[in-house]
Amino acid sequence: MPGSGKTTLAYKVYNDKSVCSHFDLRAWCTVDQDYDEKNLLVKLFNQVTGSDLKFSEEIDVADKLRIKLHGNRYHIVLDDVWDVDTWDDLTRPFPEVKKGSRIILTTWQKEVAFHGRGNTDPLNLRLLRPEESWELLEKREFGEQSCPDELLDVGKEIAQNCKGLPLVADLIAGVIARREKTNEVDVMKVIELSYDHLPLQLKLCYLYIVRFSKDTRIQIHALKSYWCVEGLVEQTEMMSVEEAMEIYLDNLISSSLVIAFNEIGVDPICQLYDLVHDFCLIKARREKFFGQISSSDPSSSSYLMPRIVTIVYDKEHFGPNNFILFSTKTKRHSGKHLYSLRITGDKMEDHLSDGCHLRDLRILRVLFLHPSFMMVKDSLLSEICMLNHLRCLGIGTEVKSLPSSFSNLRNLETLVVSNEGSTWVLLPSIWDLVNLRVLKVTACSFFDLDIHEPIPITEDTKLENLRQLGKLVLSYSKETEDIFKRFSNLQELSFVLKDRAILVPEIRFPN
Incomplete structure (x- = not known):
């Protein structure tokens, strides 16, 4: 860096x-x-x-x-x-x-x-520890003298925000001392040189990372899923999508544009340095690659949104007339061209969420409604099932099962559902999602535990593209074994093993 x-x-x-x-x-x-x-x-x-x-x-x-x-x-x-x-x-x-x-x-x-390299391995410079950042900042500002006691707490807080980069500590010391500093501009120029060095497709993948807020540690497998469903990585004659994404990520990490963390027992994660995040956010906005909208920001009433949008809902500043993206009566934003939408932030009150609609976002390919913002009810879920271009869907919901209208989402590749406190019944609509690659639910099952009747499945029903599946609630039985035979390319499975006596219904496969 x-x-x-x-x-x-x-x-x-x-x-x-x-x-x-x-x-x-x-x-x-x-x-x-x-x-x-x-x-x-x-x-x-x-x-x-x-x-x-x-x-x-x-x-x-x-x-x-x-x-x-x-x-x-x-x-x-x-x-x-x-x-x-x-x-x-x-x-x-x-x-x-x-x-x-x-x-x-x-x-x-x-x-x-x-x-x-010759006879020695490369030296990877580590970031400064907070106490080292403070030592550097203190020496730059006060020389051989110590920091006054009344400034000690705020000084150490400033050092913490240097994120371990010596140059940032030097810049801040210069600002505090009211000395003119041009280093920050120079840093941005260096980052831009590295960005310009990337191939076009990799630039788009890189800018996409800034959709995640500053300091966010991003699960690498999730990032790859987003790249895939956004259509940023395509299969070629020489390599699969998975291979291409692995190469893209390796290039970004080896270029020091992305920090990778690989801790034992933890899914690999990555993150952007703050300076790089700032640069990418500016670049993405200039190129109208995507935008971020706040419900409390008057400028959010832009006449035209980018094709990829993140909305941060702020309940404290919410008013009846300043956040009505989903309203079919008043169209504050031109959303018909949107193909990727993510909404996060404060939880929306039920009486407000009842007026939300998605039916006009016809070309939407990616939709994430974070549970912290909204738990999707039956009516909105039915509208989501009308968005037949969807390739990636992430929602929180308390509905009991996958509705039959999910059969319309035949282009869906990634489905992530947060359903705390209940087990989502997947059958029978799940078998119509033939392009599904990733299915992640807080708790799901192929059995409806409240019904004591067999659930029929046709003999040739398969999900051959499914790679990741979880978290299943299951117990071993012949029927369960037969179900897993229908996921011939499954690579990752997470499950909760229950006692067989809990699974009352049986599944029968017609001859």
């Missing part, structure tokens, strides 16, 4: 007295993304020779640099190298490293770091 201290550390090593005296020739070169190979080689040559020469096009600068370095103990720093081809081009003139010669490389890209 910019501001983590890569260049600062390399600079300290490069200028250390004992290091300087050890080498015959030294040179520092900042590469950046838009580099000119010959100009950089000229710069390196002039540094190691102490000259200021210019070279015509026909002169082979690389060869002259190689001759100059040969037989000498040299120390070269290549700061901010973007890809392996750049590394190969710039190091081509360097003789085989002998006599204690050394090259220091800094990069955002792990691929470059491992490609360019």
Whole structure:
């Protein structure tokens, strides 16, 4: 990440007295993304020779640099190298490293770091701990003196918000001291360079992450599901959607644009640095990729919403006329073009939610109504079943079973349901969702525990695309075994095992 201290550390090593005296020739070169190979080689040559020469096009600068370095103990720093081809081009003139010669490389890209390593593994700079951020902030602001007692608490709170980045601590210290700082602008430029380096499709996947609020730790499997249902990753002749998403995520992590956390016993999660989140949010809004709307913000009455929208419902500032997206009588927003909608925030009161409608959002492909905002009732659930373009649906509900009208959602690929306190009965409509890949319910069952009659299932009923299923309430029986045979490509299953006596009804498979 910019501001983590890569260049600062390399600079300290490069200028250390004992290091300087050890080498015959030294040179520092900042590469950046838009580099000119010959100009950089000229710069390196002039540094190691102490000259200021210019070279015509026909002169082979690389060869002259190689001759100059040969037989000498040299120390070269290549700061901010973007890809392996750049590394190969710039190091081509360097003789085989002998006599204690050394090259220091800094990069955002792990691929470059491992490609360019010699006898040592890359050094991944960790973020500062809160106490270290405070120590840096205090020294920047007060020098050798200590922070006054009356400022200690607020100072440590500021240090906590630096998120472990030394550059941010330095910026804040500069602002406090009323010194003019341009580093923040420079950081944004570095982030933009890294963003511009991404392929177009990966840029869209990257910007999508900023839909999650700042500091949110995102489950990686959930992020991949969102990418998939939004149509941001497509299958190719060379790789499946799953393989493409894995490569996309690896590229973002190795570029230091995304932080990955892999703790033992916990689903892998990822997160954006605050600075990167700020950059992506600005970029996404400029490109009208998606927008965020607050019920308390008067500017939310935009004449046209982006195609991907997140709405944060704020009950404290709610008024009868300032949040009526779902009203069929008054259309404050032009929502007919929406294909992705997520609503979160405070819980909407029942008498208000009864007036909400979705029937006009005909091309909607992704819908998330967080349980914290609304528990979906039968009437709204019936309207959702009219949105036959839906590919991803996430809701909270207290209804007992999957309604028969769910059969209309034949394009549905991901279904996530929060139904605390009840067990959702999946049959019989679940078998019509032939494209379903992910089914996650707080508690679900293939059996209606209140009915004492068999539930028939046709012989050829299958969900061959289903990859993830949970959380099932089940007990082992021959019928249960037969059901699982219908999920031939299932990869992940979570369940609660109950006593067989609880499952009263039986399932019969007609011949």
